[in-house]
Amino acid sequence: MAVVVVVDLTAGPGVGFLPLVSLGPAFAGLIGTWRRTAVIGGVALLLCAGLGVYDGLFETRRGYTAMMSVAGVTVAGVAAAVMRGRREAELASVRSIAEVAQRVLLRPVPRGAGPLQVAISYTSADAAARIGGDLYEVVASPQGVRVIVGDVQGKGLAAVETAALVLGAFREAAHDEPDLAALAARLERSVARAVNGEKFVTAVLVEVRAEERTAAMLNCGHPAPMLVRADGTVTFPEPPAYALPLGLGMHGAEPPSAYRVDFAPGDQLLLYTDGVTEARDASGAFFPLQDRADLLKAAEAEDALEALREDVVRHASGPLHDDAAMLLLRYREPCHEPPGAMPCSSAKERRHRP
Missing domain, CATH: 1.20.58 (Methane Monooxygenase Hydroxylase; Chain G, domain 1)
Incomplete structure (x- = not known):
C-alpha cells in the first residue's frame, strides 16, 4: 500500500x-x-x-x-x-x-531391555501424517527380549490399521508363545483373519536370550538385518529359506522356522524397513547401508541411529518417498556392580541425564 x-x-x-x-x-x-x-x-x-x-x-x-x-x-x-x-x-x-495415535500405535520403546541397549528411528514419507505402515516393538518376555520390525503393504489409513493389528497381536503373543515359530504363526492367523488375503506384512522377529549370547531370527519376507560385530565386521544374516509375509500363509507354504546367529557383548543388530535401503539419490542409486555401518560407532545408540537417519535423508536429497523405520539393538558389555550399588544401567542413564 x-x-x-x-x-x-x-x-x-x-x-x-x-x-x-x-x-x-x-x-x-x-x-x-x-x-x-x-x-x-x-x-x-x-x-x-x-x-x-x-x-x-x-x-x-x-x-x-x-x-x-x-x-x-x-x-x-x-x-x-x-x-x-x-x-x-x-x-x-x-x-x-x-500424534496421540502415533504414541499409542508406535509407543516409545524402552532404552534398555535385559542386556540390550535399544534405539529407534522413524521417518514418515508424509511429514504431515507422522505415521504410516511401518511398525516396530520391543517386549521383555519370559523367553527373552523379543523384537519385531515390519512393513505393511500399501499406504494410508488402511496400512495404519493393519499395523495396529499386527502390533496388538505381537504385544500379547510375545508373552505367551514359547518360540518365534509359534509367535509368527499366531501373528499370521491374526493378520489373515483381518485382511483376508488383500494385504500382507513383511516382518522380521528377533529373540535375544542373555544367557545364550545368541539372537534367534525369523524372517517373513523382510530385508535381512545388518549385524555389526564388535570388531567392525558387517554381515546380513539371511535365513536358510524366507517365510511368506504375514497374511499370505493361506498359500500353503512351509511353516516358518527360526535361525540363530551369535550375538555377544559389543555387537550391534540393525533392523530396518525397505524405506532405508531403497532411498535413492539424484542419480537413482540406492542407499549403501553396508558402507555406512561406521556411523553406528557413536557412544550412545540414539546418537548413532540419528547419524544414520540423517545420512539417509541426505542421500535422498529431500523427503523420503517411503516410510523408513530403524531399530538398533546393542549388546551391552557385562557390568558387575558391587553389592548394594546402583544397577549399571540406572547409573549410566543418570550420568547422561541432562
Missing part, C-alpha cells in the same frame, strides 16, 4: 492508482488474522479516500467505485481469514490426534 501511495503521488493526479490499494487487505487475508485484515482494510480505505481527493476522482464515479472495490476486497479478506483460521484450528486438532 505504501508503494501504491508513492507511485500515485509521483505520477500526479491525472493517473490515479488508488484501486491498487486493495492489494493490502487482499494479501492480509491470506496471511493474517481477521482482525489484522480488518485493520489493514480500514487503513486502505483511508488511503483510498485521501488519494481520491488528491486525484480529484470523487468528481466522477471512479472515486466511489474505487472505495467500493477496497471495501469489497476487505470484506472478502476478512471472510477468508476467518475460514482459514478455522481450517488451521481443525488441522492442529487433527495433528494432535495423529
Whole structure:
C-alpha cells in the first residue's frame, strides 16, 4: 500500500492508482488474522479516500467505485481469514490426534531391555501424517527380549490399521508363545483373519536370550538385518529359506522356522524397513547401508541411529518417498556392580541425564 501511495503521488493526479490499494487487505487475508485484515482494510480505505481527493476522482464515479472495490476486497479478506483460521484450528486438532495415535500405535520403546541397549528411528514419507505402515516393538518376555520390525503393504489409513493389528497381536503373543515359530504363526492367523488375503506384512522377529549370547531370527519376507560385530565386521544374516509375509500363509507354504546367529557383548543388530535401503539419490542409486555401518560407532545408540537417519535423508536429497523405520539393538558389555550399588544401567542413564 505504501508503494501504491508513492507511485500515485509521483505520477500526479491525472493517473490515479488508488484501486491498487486493495492489494493490502487482499494479501492480509491470506496471511493474517481477521482482525489484522480488518485493520489493514480500514487503513486502505483511508488511503483510498485521501488519494481520491488528491486525484480529484470523487468528481466522477471512479472515486466511489474505487472505495467500493477496497471495501469489497476487505470484506472478502476478512471472510477468508476467518475460514482459514478455522481450517488451521481443525488441522492442529487433527495433528494432535495423529500424534496421540502415533504414541499409542508406535509407543516409545524402552532404552534398555535385559542386556540390550535399544534405539529407534522413524521417518514418515508424509511429514504431515507422522505415521504410516511401518511398525516396530520391543517386549521383555519370559523367553527373552523379543523384537519385531515390519512393513505393511500399501499406504494410508488402511496400512495404519493393519499395523495396529499386527502390533496388538505381537504385544500379547510375545508373552505367551514359547518360540518365534509359534509367535509368527499366531501373528499370521491374526493378520489373515483381518485382511483376508488383500494385504500382507513383511516382518522380521528377533529373540535375544542373555544367557545364550545368541539372537534367534525369523524372517517373513523382510530385508535381512545388518549385524555389526564388535570388531567392525558387517554381515546380513539371511535365513536358510524366507517365510511368506504375514497374511499370505493361506498359500500353503512351509511353516516358518527360526535361525540363530551369535550375538555377544559389543555387537550391534540393525533392523530396518525397505524405506532405508531403497532411498535413492539424484542419480537413482540406492542407499549403501553396508558402507555406512561406521556411523553406528557413536557412544550412545540414539546418537548413532540419528547419524544414520540423517545420512539417509541426505542421500535422498529431500523427503523420503517411503516410510523408513530403524531399530538398533546393542549388546551391552557385562557390568558387575558391587553389592548394594546402583544397577549399571540406572547409573549410566543418570550420568547422561541432562
